[in-house]
Amino acid sequence: MRMVNLRAPYNARRVALVLAVILVLGFLLLPGQLQSIFQQVGSPLGWIISWPLQAVAGIHDRIAGIWGRYVDLQGVEEENQQLKRELDLLKEQNGQLREASVATERLSALLEFKKQVLPTSVAAQVIGRDTGNWYKTIILNKGASDGLQSDQGVITPAGVVGRIVKTTASTAVVLLVTDPNNAIAGLIQRTRDEGIVEGTTQGQARLKYIPLLSNARPGDHVVTSGLVGGFPRGIPIGTITRIDKEEEALFQSAELSPEVDPNRVEEVLVIQSSSIPAEGERLGVPKHKP
Amino acid sequence: MKGFIYFAVIVGLVPVQSVVLSHVSLWGVKPDLGFVAVCLVGLIAGELDGLLVGLALGWAMSLFSAQDLISSVVLKGTVGFLAGLAGRQVVYLSPVVLVIGLLVVSCLAGLIAPFALKLNAQQDWWWATWTVVLPQACLDAVIGGAIYWLMWSRLNIEQLMSESRM
Numbered sequence: 001m002r003m004v005n006l007r008a009p010y011n012a013r014r015v016a017l018v019l020a021v022i023l024v025l026g027f028l029l030l031p032g033q034l035q036s037i038f039q040q041v042g043s044p045l046g047w048i049i050s051w052p053l054q055a056v057a058g059i060h061d062r063i064a065g066i067w068g069r070y071v072d073l074q075g076v077e078e079e080n081q082q083l084k085r086e087l088d089l090l091k092e093q094n095g096q097l098r099e100a101s102v103a104t105e106r107l108s109a110l111l112e113f114k115k116q117v118l119p120t121s122v123a124a125q126v127i128g129r130d131t132g133n134w135y136k137t138i139i140l141n142k143g144a145s146d147g148l149q150s151d152q153g154v155i156t157p158a159g160v161v162g163r164i165v166k167t168t169a170s171t172a173v174v175l176l177v178t179d180p181n182n183a184i185a186g187l188i189q190r191t192r193d194e195g196i197v198e199g200t201t202q203g204q205a206r207l208k209y210i211p212l213l214s215n216a217r218p219g220d221h222v223v224t225s226g227l228v229g230g231f232p233r234g235i236p237i238g239t240i241t242r243i244d245k246e247e248e249a250l251f252q253s254a255e256l257s258p259e260v261d262p263n264r265v266e267e268v269l270v271i272q273s274s275s276i277p278a279e280g281e282r283l284g285v286p287k288h289k290p
Numbered sequence: 291m292k293g294f295i296y297f298a299v300i301v302g303l304v305p306v307q308s309v310v311l312s313h314v315s316l317w318g319v320k321p322d323l324g325f326v327a328v329c330l331v332g333l334i335a336g337e338l339d340g341l342l343v344g345l346a347l348g349w350a351m352s353l354f355s356a357q358d359l360i361s362s363v364v365l366k367g368t369v370g371f372l373a374g375l376a377g378r379q380v381v382y383l384s385p386v387v388l389v390i391g392l393l394v395v396s397c398l399a400g401l402i403a404p405f406a407l408k409l410n411a412q413q414d415w416w417w418a419t420w421t422v423v424l425p426q427a428c429l430d431a432v433i434g435g436a437i438y439w440l441m442w443s444r445l446n447i448e449q450l451m452s453e454s455r456m
Contacts, residue, residue: 128305128309128354130308130355131304131307131351131354131357132322133318133422133426134403134409134422137356139354166355166356168353173356181409181410198410201412201413
């Protein structure tokens with residue numbers, strides 16, 4: 001076997017290196033015209049080489065196309081399915097998180113309201129509606145065993161919901177403020193005129209027995225008066241939408257739009273009667289000393 | 291066995307009436323499944339069963355309603371008893387006849403209710419008839435008729451009636 005002798009004599013190597021440098025520099029320094037000559041001389045060779053090159057390139061492209069359109073699509077299909085599953089999962093999680101976020105906001109507001117206003121109230125969830133069609137009631141998941149009793153007021157941070165009319169050990173029935181058979185002592189916040197709020201058959205509420213001289217008008221807010229019933233003073237009941245003044249009547253009445261939509265209530269606070277501050281306590285009147 | 295079935299009906303009907311039907315009510319009125327159940331029990335099993343189931347169901351449903359105990363128990367018990375008496379007088383009862391019967395009886399029971407419950411003056415007889423009584427009677431009749439038709443087509447109802455009254 002013939003071996004290449006790389007151990008050339010020092011002078012020969014030195015001469016070859018110098019020639020190579022000169023060649024490179026010569027090509028670099030060669031004028032443009034001479035460069036095009038080399039290009040033209042080499043073009044037939046390039047044309048010959050271009051045939052197999054194009055063929056291989058074509059095959060490559062064909063294979064790449066087949067791979068991309070069919071074989072690789074299987075992965076895309078799987079990936080697509082996977083992404084769809086992930087999307088569904090994320091949508092579901094997003095829905096749950098939104099619901100949790102809304103519930104957290106609602107419960108936080110309820111808790112804050114409870115801390116600020118009614119330290120001894122009981123929080124309860126709505127679990128059902130009246131079994132009949134004659135009364136508008138909701139059923140709570142707390143009952144007598146949790147300290148709930150008849151005539152206790154039921155509220156949300158938005159306002160009055162109703163009052164308890166019946167309890168079992170673990171449930172309570174709340175007659176809604178929109179039921180015509182309910183009656184809550186109300187007060188027009190601006191004019192300080194008092195009356196009785198009862199529901200209407202249209203699902204609204206009505207403030208009755210407003211003095212004739214009252215200048216109540218639509219837009220006025222009605223709150224609990226705190227005189228009777230299981231509510232402290234100042235809990236919102238509704239906003240006056242219309243004043244009804246009949247001739248020769250002793251009183252006028254007002255139609256109210258309730259602050260709380262009873263059909264959308266999910267959590268409520270039940271005011272325990274002992275937690276309602278007396279009028280003197282509320283106004284900060286000092287107690288008499290014996 | 292019969293007692294267990296009645297117990298299951300009572301325990302199952304109250305949550306359905308209170309929770310599920312509130313979402314599927316039409317024009318704010320839902321059918322009274324308790325009334326339908328009491329009528330069917332009375333018709334098929336006789337006046338004693340109708341009366342007892344009516345009393346128990348009326349009591350159970352009144353616990354989850356603002357309706358007072360007495361009116362609920364008495365109305366349901368009476369309906370069950372009368373259904374039992376009516377069932378004893380007939381040999382063959384087609385679903386169509388049952389639907390008409392349920393419609394009439396539900397209307398009558400519904401018209402008595404406002405007086406028995408001493409409702410607010412706003413809820414007068416005219417309001418009650420058009421807003422609650424008639425829609426509820428139609429729903430009761432349709433649901434009762436559907437349940438009876440299912441039983442009628444799947445079971446030998448005459449044999450069931452005669453066996454259950456023995």
